[in-house]
Amino acid sequence: MDNLVTCSRCGSNACYENKINMVAKTYQCFGCGYITNSFMKKGSKLLAEQMETLPNLYKELMGEDEKGFVWMPSYINKEGVGMVFMTGTRADDAVWAAVKALPITEENKEEHKLKDGSYPKFYMDMKNIKKFKEKDYIEALDFLGLFQK
Numbered sequence: 001m002d003n004l005v006t007c008s009r010c011g012s013n014a015c016y017e018n019k020i021n022m023v024a025k026t027y028q029c030f031g032c033g034y035i036t037n038s039f040m041k042k043g044s045k046l047l048a049e050q051m052e053t054l055p056n057l058y059k060e061l062m063g064e065d066e067k068g069f070v071w072m073p074s075y076i077n078k079e080g081v082g083m084v085f086m087t088g089t090r091a092d093d094a095v096w097a098a099v100k101a102l103p104i105t106e107e108n109k110e111e112h113k114l115k116d117g118s119y120p121k122f123y124m125d126m127k128n129i130k131k132f133k134e135k136d137y138i139e140a141l142d143f144l145g146l147f148q149k
Helices: 045-053 056-061 134-143
Strands: 002-005 015-019 025-029 034-037 070-073 076-078 082-087 095-103 122-124 130-132
Touching: 056 070, 056 082, 082 134, 095 134, 130 134
Parallel strands: none
Antiparallel strands: 002 015, 015 025, 025 034, 034 070, 076 082, 082 095, 095 122, 095 130
């Protein structure tokens, strides 16, 4: 069951709660752009696994709420549309970045060739990255057109 709740990280009323089963829930806040779930708590196996693979910036930005959930910035990558992610060198200069996906053309396909010799349908236009303040996560999503039907 899906539900909008108040985010326990930022207080926004735009936090999407998804009940997976009787025990597991995920939380995606469109106010702050952070995510967590029922198993993201200090000392948990899931958190330890995340700490092994996350970039340092994401680790630095992670924080625990009053319920004990550890929140981290989200990462959205929608094929053919684009991606939104947190970027910066440290927490005090972190911003949301949005890049649009562009189709591969005959003119640019060789520069996007994959290791296996195939070609993706789209590439991320990193030359035209757009940055948004930390509190403007939803604007970054809107820049990609993710709210259009």
